Amino acid sequence: MTEGTRPTRTAPAEDLRAFALRGIPELCEGDDLAALIVAAATRAGRHLEDGDVVVVAQKAVSKVEGRVVALADVEASPRAVEIATSGEQQEDPRRIQAILDETAEVVRVRPPLVISETRHGFVCASAGVDASNTGGQERLVLLPLDPDASARALRDRLQELTGRTVGVIVTDSFGRAWRTGTTDVAIGCAGIRPLVDWHGHTDSDGYVLHATTIAVADEIAGAAELVRGKLDAAPVAVVRGLDVAGDGTAQELVMPKGRDLFR
Amino acid sequence: MTEGTRPTRTAPAEDLRAFALRGIPELCEGDDLAALIVAAATRAGRHLEDGDVVVVAQKAVSKVEGRVVALADVEASPRAVEIATSGEQQEDPRRIQAILDETAEVVRVRPPLVISETRHGFVCASAGVDASNTGGQERLVLLPLDPDASARALRDRLQELTGRTVGVIVTDSFGRAWRTGTTDVAIGCAGIRPLVDWHGHTDSDGYVLHATTIAVADEIAGAAELVRGKLDAAPVAVVRGLDVAGDGTAQELVMPKGRDLFR
Secondary structure (H helix, E strand, O other): OOOOOOOOOOOHHHOEEEEEOOOOOOOOOOOOHHHHHHHHHHHOOOOOOOOOEEEEEHHHHHHHOOOEEEHHHOOOOHHHHHHHHOOOOOOOHHHHHHHHHOEEEEEEEEOOEEEEEEOOOOEEEHHHOEOOOOOOOOEEEOOOOOHHHHHHHHHHHHHHHHOOOOEEEEEEEEEEOOEEEEEEEEEEEEOEOOOEEOOOOEOOOOOEOOOOEEOHHHHHHHHHHHHHHHOOOOOEEEEEOOOOEOOOOHHHHEOOHHHOOOO | OOOOOOOOOOOHHHOEEEEEOOOOOOOOOOOOHHHHHHHHHHHOOOOOOOOOEEEEEHHHHHHHOOOEEEHHHOOOOHHHHHHHHOOOOOOOHHHHHHHHHOEEEEEEEEOOEEEEEEOOOOEEEHHHOEOOOOOOOOEEEOOOOOHHHHHHHHHHHHHHHHOOOOEEEEEEEEEEOOEEEEEEEEEEEEOEOOOEEOOOOEOOOOOEOOOOEEOHHHHHHHHHHHHHHHOOOOOEEEEEOOOOEOOOOHHHHEOOHHHOOOO
16 A cells, blocks of 8 residues: 555545434424524534434424324224234333334334334334433334425525525434444435445455445444444534535435345 | 533543545455554544444454465365355355354255354354455455454554554444444454443433343444445544444453343
8 A cells, every 4th residue: 555645644535423412492393393403503503514414303393393102192903003012021012003003014013112114115113113311201203204305405404594505314213124323324315325336446455345235334333333322312413524415315225025034 | 401501512531433534445364454554544543542443354363364265275165066056146165164064053044045153153254255355256255263352452552553552343244234334343352342221221300211232233243334335435434433442342242042032
């Protein structure tokens, strides 16, 4: 490797940088989330820049889109009651019903745990239905109906407000097969390439790499989670310093059923 | 949310920062990888700091540990020949044999693709056996025998050389069930907590969150990949600004079989 032309000083332009935005208030249906993001960035003196990726937790998006149901309004079916009550831990049958209502196909059940395929094709626990942090103990937050559209709308509004061309990723915390813990992944995106394909690139020995398509949108989502978590799960983070501009969608991250070995 | 006490200036100490190290040479068995990392950091004027997480691609570790086999030395069994030749794409039966040799349990086969459980309990394509970027077209790089031990040794040596207390993560690119593309994940670690458990933490509404154990080691691995990829898959990156010091291992990231719904 040739080192002669490399500058010896630091090269921060090559750095990835991620920071969370403080002070996004509790969100309600109809709130202008983009305006709240811009306000939070402005208060922090950290204006959005072209090429930034704005990463927003799904719950924030769902709340402003009104994708919230009151638990009291859910009526549990016999199947929901069975799943809720037949495991070692008991669950509220109405919560299971809300999960089943959001489920296109049940992938696995270990009561009360339900692994669902959602309307979007995502495979995740509880169809992404979440009870915590909802602004009221008896409410459930559902995934956005079309998280890619949510990301596009947010991106357009951010551009309108700031003049900056950014990427947007809507994220959720998903468990994984075979591994413990959750990682944040992209469920919606706009203005970025979610997959970077090194297929056909040559490696450092000069021959062609195997297909290694990297799910950069998911890695960006994870990086954002690391800084969001530091601020008590702040809903928005900015990831800076990447070159991932493009026009992909998170649907590209859904494994086509014909290629899927695990359903 | 109370905004009154928040400073309005930038707060870079809260940022996550990740950068790759240039100029790690092609590696051979017995190389002092820690010394090469320190040299690369020094050349870049970016000395390691206490609390940094040094993220190293598995291939670099495997090479210095001599976990490399010559394809010519592998003799294919009838089963390897069958898997290699019965799919739409043909594969070298010796490569399949090397994969089977590294496999504790075959999880799925779609010839020539083999999804394996490795000796470490990781479920991944090809048992982590990789042919690219090996310093010779006819060699295969295997996973380290004990990546947690590799990480510990590297961490100890980095401390010896620099006086700094860092975390180390050894990573590999794994595919995922249900999602396209790969993300880098932790297969070995030292000096960090791979899982951060928010169980029992209260959310911003004041009530207790569901168990949400976050696989921060995997998210850090992914962040490192984003900057390693920018430098033509440089084998080492540094992730700075996180508070993940601890003494966990990547074995904690392996889902116990009794809890695993997908095998």
